[in-house]
Amino acid sequence: MALPKRDELLKGVHYDEMPEKHWMDTRPEFRPGTYCYAAEPDVVRDLGLPNPRKWQPYEEDWKLPPNWKEIILNAIKDRMERFRTFKLFMDICVRCGACADKCHFFLGSGDPKNMPVLRGELLRSVIKGEFTRSGKLFGRLAGARPLTYDVIKEWFYYYYQCTECRRCSVFCPYGIDTAEITILARELLHEIGVNIDWILKPVRFSEEIGNHIGLQPHTIKENIEFLLDDVEEITGIRPEVPINRKGAEILFVTPSADFFADPGIYTFMGYALLFHYLDLDWTMSTYASEGGNFGLFTSHEKMRKLHTKIYHEAERLKVKWILGGECGHMWRVVHQYEDTMLGPAPKNLEVPKSPITGTVFEHAKSTKIVHICEFTADLIAHNKLKLDPSRNDHFVVTFHDSCNPSRAMGIFEEPRFILRHVCNNFYEMPENTIREKTFCCGSGAGLNTDEFLEMRMRGGFPRANAVEYVHEKYGVNHLVCMCAIDRAVFPALMEYWVPAVSVGGVHELVGNALVIPGEKKRTMDLRFRPLKGVEEEENV
Amino acid sequence: MNVAAALIAVIGMVLVVWLGVGVLKLYTLFGVVIPYAAFLIFVLGLIWRMVNWAKSPVPFKITTTCGQQKSLSWIKHSRLESPANNFEVVLRMALEVLAFRSLFRNLRADLRGRRLYLGSSKWLWLGAILFHWSFLIILVRHMRLFSYPVPGFIQTLNAVDSFFHIGLPHLYLTDVTILAGLTFLLLRRLVDAKVNYISLASDYFPLFLILGLVISGMLMRYFLRVDIASVKELTLGLATLHPKVPKGIGLIFYVHIFFVSMLAAYFPFSKLVHMVGVFFSPTRNLPNDNRRVRHINPWWEGVPPKFLTYCEWQEKFKDKLIDSGQPIDEDCYKEKKS
Numbered sequence: 002m003a004l005p006k007r008d009e010l011l012k013g014v015h016y017d018e019m020p021e022k023h024w025m026d027t028r029p030e031f032r033p034g035t036y037c038y039a040a041e042p043d044v045v046r047d048l049g050l051p052n053p054r055k056w057q058p059y060e061e062d063w064k065l066p067p068n069w070k071e072i073i074l075n076a077i078k079d080r081m082e083r084f085r086t087f088k089l090f091m092d093i094c095v096r097c098g099a100c101a102d103k104c105h106f107f108l109g110s111g112d113p114k115n116m117p118v119l120r121g122e123l124l125r126s127v128i129k130g131e132f133t134r135s136g137k138l139f140g141r142l143a144g145a146r147p148l149t150y151d152v153i154k155e156w157f158y159y160y161y162q163c164t165e166c167r168r169c170s171v172f173c174p175y176g177i178d179t180a181e182i183t184i185l186a187r188e189l190l191h192e193i194g195v196n197i198d199w200i201l202k203p204v205r206f207s208e209e210i211g212n213h214i215g216l217q218p219h220t221i222k223e224n225i226e227f228l229l230d231d232v233e234e235i236t237g238i239r240p241e242v243p244i245n246r247k248g249a250e251i252l253f254v255t256p257s258a259d260f261f262a263d264p265g266i267y268t269f270m271g272y273a274l275l276f277h278y279l280d281l282d283w284t285m286s287t288y289a290s291e292g293g294n295f296g297l298f299t300s301h302e303k304m305r306k307l308h309t310k311i312y313h314e315a316e317r318l319k320v321k322w323i324l325g326g327e328c329g330h331m332w333r334v335v336h337q338y339e340d341t342m343l344g345p346a347p348k349n350l351e352v353p354k355s356p357i358t359g360t361v362f363e364h365a366k367s368t369k370i371v372h373i374c375e376f377t378a379d380l381i382a383h384n385k386l387k388l389d390p391s392r393n394d395h396f397v398v399t400f401h402d403s404c405n406p407s408r409a410m411g412i413f414e415e416p417r418f419i420l421r422h423v424c425n426n427f428y429e430m431p432e433n434t435i436r437e438k439t440f441c442c443g444s445g446a447g448l449n450t451d452e453f454l455e456m457r458m459r460g461g462f463p464r465a466n467a468v469e470y471v472h473e474k475y476g477v478n479h480l481v482c483m484c485a486i487d488r489a490v491f492p493a494l495m496e497y498w499v500p501a502v503s504v505g506g507v508h509e510l511v512g513n514a515l516v517i518p519g520e521k522k523r524t525m526d527l528r529f530r531p532l533k534g535v536e537e538e539e540n541v
Numbered sequence: 542m543n544v545a546a547a548l549i550a551v552i553g554m555v556l557v558v559w560l561g562v563g564v565l566k567l568y569t570l571f572g573v574v575i576p577y578a579a580f581l582i583f584v585l586g587l588i589w590r591m592v593n594w595a596k597s598p599v600p601f602k603i604t605t606t607c608g609q610q611k612s613l614s615w616i617k618h619s620r621l622e623s624p625a626n627n628f629e630v631v632l633r634m635a636l637e638v639l640a641f642r643s644l645f646r647n648l649r650a651d652l653r654g655r656r657l658y659l660g661s662s663k664w665l666w667l668g669a670i671l672f673h674w675s676f677l678i679i680l681v682r683h684m685r686l687f688s689y690p691v692p693g694f695i696q697t698l699n700a701v702d703s704f705f706h707i708g709l710p711h712l713y714l715t716d717v718t719i720l721a722g723l724t725f726l727l728l729r730r731l732v733d734a735k736v737n738y739i740s741l742a743s744d745y746f747p748l749f750l751i752l753g754l755v756i757s758g759m760l761m762r763y764f765l766r767v768d769i770a771s772v773k774e775l776t777l778g779l780a781t782l783h784p785k786v787p788k789g790i791g792l793i794f795y796v797h798i799f800f801v802s803m804l805a806a807y808f809p810f811s812k813l814v815h816m817v818g819v820f821f822s823p824t825r826n827l828p829n830d831n832r833r834v835r836h837i838n839p840w841w842e843g844v845p846p847k848f849l850t851y852c853e854w855q856e857k858f859k860d861k862l863i864d865s866g867q868p869i870d871e872d873c874y875k876e877k878k879s
Contacts, residue, residue, distance in 0.1 A: 011655050019738040083840055085597040086823050092590075093818035096744050098729075098736035099643070099665060102650040108657060118739050135810065142546050142742035170605045174643045174669075175815055176824035178605060208849060218858050219865035245868050287867060288851050301600075305841070309848040317851050317873060340835045341601055343846065364612045365832040375612050382615055409603070411610030411623040411829055418616075433648055433659040437607040437622070463650075466657045 004034065004455055007497060011462070014111035016102055024113060025126070025146050029158035031059040034455030037161055037197040037448060044201045045194060048208065048303075052194025058157060063150075069193045070148055074131060076189045087185055090177045091125050094118065100169035100179075105441050106162050109459030114159050117169035117179040123159060124186055127152060157195050160186040162456060164445035165298070165330075166404035171437050183446070188300045196299075200447035203295040207307045211290045212257035218287035224260050225269075225285075232270050235529065237521030240277035242285060245318070249284035250356060252315050255326025255373075256293040256485035259506075265488045267527045268327055268506030271515075275377065275508065278386070278517050279357055283324070289314035292331035293485055297338075298447035305342045308334055315369075316347035323350070323370040327506050329484030330445065332372065332412075333405035340368045358383040372406075374483060374507060378415040381422050387516040392523060393424035394533040396479040396510070399471045400429070401464065401491075402439035403484035411437075416483055416507050423514040428475040434467040442482075444490035457490065458497050465498030472499050480504045544731070547745035551753050554803060555796055562795040571795045572775055573784040579802035586809025587817060594821050602836040605824040607646075623829045630828050637825055641670055668729065672722030675715040676751075678702060679758075682715070686773050687780040708763070716759055723752050747804070747813060754800040760793055767791040 004010075020027060029036075036058050045053035054064050066072065080087050100117040102108065107115040114120065122144065129136030129145035136145030146152070165180035190196060203213035210217060216224070225242050233239040243249060255272070258265040276283055289310045296303035315323055325335055340346075350369040353362040360379045362371045380386050400420055406412045413436050420427050434440055443460025444453075471477040480491055480502050491504040513526045524535045561567045608619025621642075624630045636642040649662035682699055685691040703711035727748050730740045761767050771787040772794060778784045808814070820826065828834075852873040855862065862869060 093815040144741040368832040411606035
């Protein structure tokens with residue numbers, strides 16, 4: 002089914018009109034554009050996950066194992082024992098409704114089951130109905146229901162309509178975190194073989210090759226060489242990108258999209274120019290070639306497995322510390338999970354210290370991993386970079402706070418500080434749509450697939466709406482973000498909602514603005530677009 | 542349906558008291574046994590709840606950060622929204638528990654055409670804070686019935702609460718504010734389409750129950766006067782474990798004490814446990830110091846992860862590494878053996 006036109010999409014979306022039927026009596030309709038395809042059997046098999054088979058969500062029979070109910074109930078008990086969050090979040094919700102209109106999928110679809118409170122209730126009701134006496138006795142009055150085949154379908158539909166962005170948890174008076182509930186719900190569904198292809202394929206690539214896209218080491222190198230050709234043509238300088246070099250001071254890990262896909266590649270060019278400018282003693286790895294981690298969208302176990310390679314490689318290469326590129330969920334994993342699941346860090350790692358400014362990154366003294374925006378902000382604060390922000394004058398910039406670095410890390414000032422130094426036209430989106438209140442791109446948590454396009458446009462609507470506001474008010478034409486999924490999905494979202502707004506990373510603008518000794522006169526930005534003054538000169 | 546069921550349950554309680562006390566004269570059962578049993582259920586139930594939560598570990602430090610992290614020395618971090626240590630966590634929790642910080646952030650979304658408007662909306666916060674604080678003050682105020690002599694601060698609280706000397710006996714401010722809060726919370730559930738849609742009977746029940754509690758209390762104080770000396774004799778008897786039931790206390794008192802008992806007994810097994818649960822919430826009660834202080838997960842500690850090692854990977858792609866001029870690490874084999 003074709004995607005409805007921009008002005009049509011939200012017709013029928015009303016936040017204050019709820020269905021006639023009780024939510025326990027409604028069933029999701031598997032309409033194209035609103036769900037993701039099932040994982041293919043060979044992928045499921047290769048990953049060692051249960052119940053590989055051919056199936057699709059729109060089919061009536063999902064070919065679940067005969068004892069699917071028992072498996073799910075046991076899995077719930079197991080998670081209850083291992084996660085206090087799960088027990089607690091199932092117990093303490095008072096259905097105050099503060100979260101109701103905070104979810105971007107609700108705001109874009111009007112579907113009440115996309116209200117975080119009901120998303121939680123989908124699971125809470127089953128726990129009450131299957132495990133508590135009052136639930137069995139009072140049923141619907143107590144919000145309880147039994148676990149049925151239809152419930153599984155509903156879980157699949159709605160737990161894959163959550164991007165784990167945690168915006169609702171900011172507004173919840175008890176901090177109930179729907180991301181945590183979604184993560185665990187997806188774990189439950191995996192146990193009976195209900196999962197999606199768009200997540201599991203990248204997980205398999207990461208497990209077997211090292212990155213989401215399945216780039217093999219020679220291809221990574223070739224890609225980078227191509228990018229460096231472009232950099233050379235634009236700046237007259239060819240930075241060196243060391244690969245798998247032992248004894249380097251710093252291991253740089255970034256999402257693979259940065260050296261593979263437009264517009265992430267321009268961000269990568271920015272990194273390379275910056276490191277060249279600093280004469281940094283660094284290396285990349287074609288083994289630990291992925292910062293992103295689709296394991297986070299699968300299960301805690303997969304997340305751990307995929308992330309292990311980073312410390313493992315840092316140990317082998319005997320680097321001193323690790324620098325992480327611009328990525329959203331990578332930083333959720335790095336900041337909130339890594340140390341717990343893989344620490345303590347290998348012994349050869351030291352507390353990160355900037356070789357340029359001498360700043361010791363005390364806040365990363367246990368994990369030894371620093372965010373590139375922390376690193377660069379520190380450089381600028383110490384006046385170590387010669388910058389010409391006018392080279393970004395063709396951009397009127399706004400900044401999107403990515404969900405995970407915002408609500409699972411709190412990195413708000415560093416990128417803004419950088420932006421204020423590398424460009425002259427920077428405007429914030431409205432206050433209620435940035436920082437901890439930022440809206441998701443609508444495609445996170447492994448939902449950035451084409452077959453899900455309609456829901457992505459719906460989920461991305463609140464973000465796009467805020468961009469449109471600054472586009473109209475200030476003429477904003479460039480959306481900056483520090484997340485690889487953002488960079489991958491925003492171009493389509495902008496094209497749909499706010500055409501004429503391009504998308505890029507923070508370090509792309511750093512690369513444009515950086516005045517590098519020995520470079521030629523810049524006439525183009527890293528995208529081969531003419532710089533502002535140059536264009537005018539040529540037209541004269 | 543949900544509203545009716547909850548209302549019927551509460552009305553049913555009044556009938557039970559009428560039957561039990563008014564008709565069957567079971568004063569001791571309703572004045573002593575049920576209150577004691579309810580109190581016991583309340584305490585043991587809450588302990589059981591907390592122990593049950595505490596038995597499950599907190600495997601990850603998943604703080605929800607609502608403000609700037611502590612990173613570079615020249616960037617001011619948000620102590621209350623992104624606490625960097627346990628002291629700041631205490632401050633954050635205090636703000637959350639005492640002032641309902643997160644509710645204060647509340648926004649309202651409105652869609653007009655294809656424009657989304659997000660405005661501040663503090664009504665829920667106001668209703669919640671009115672209700673909860675009034676309830677707390679009323680509860681503390683009631684301690685004068687369970688103590689002799691009455692501690693000074695309770696007398697002061699009592700005086701402050703009835704400061705305006707409206708009517709006789711003086712009207713308590715908190716009686717007005719708790720009614721206002723409860724009415725708002727109830728109307729919100731009935732009128733707001735979204736909240737109405739998600740509301741269960743178990744959401745209406747505590748509201749009706751507490752409304753019944755408040756109304757019966759107010760009736761007793763302002764309209765159907767009961768002999769306060771006899772009430773105190775009973776309550777003090779309960780508190781000092783020398784229970785006795787003086788004659789001649791009005792039925793309305795038994796309704797009131799029955800509502801309290803039901804509320805207490807219901808508390809640990811309902812959503813009302815949010816009162817203690819909020820203190821356990823890992824997104825709020827942990828510092829955002831993840832990269833500085835390691836958090837231990839008991840079920841993963843000492844369990845090494847299985848993964849594709851560099852050496853295995855190098856074997857897999859050896860030709861391609863050599864062809865593209867990437868270094869081959871011979872040492873990794875040695876390290877593997879040792």
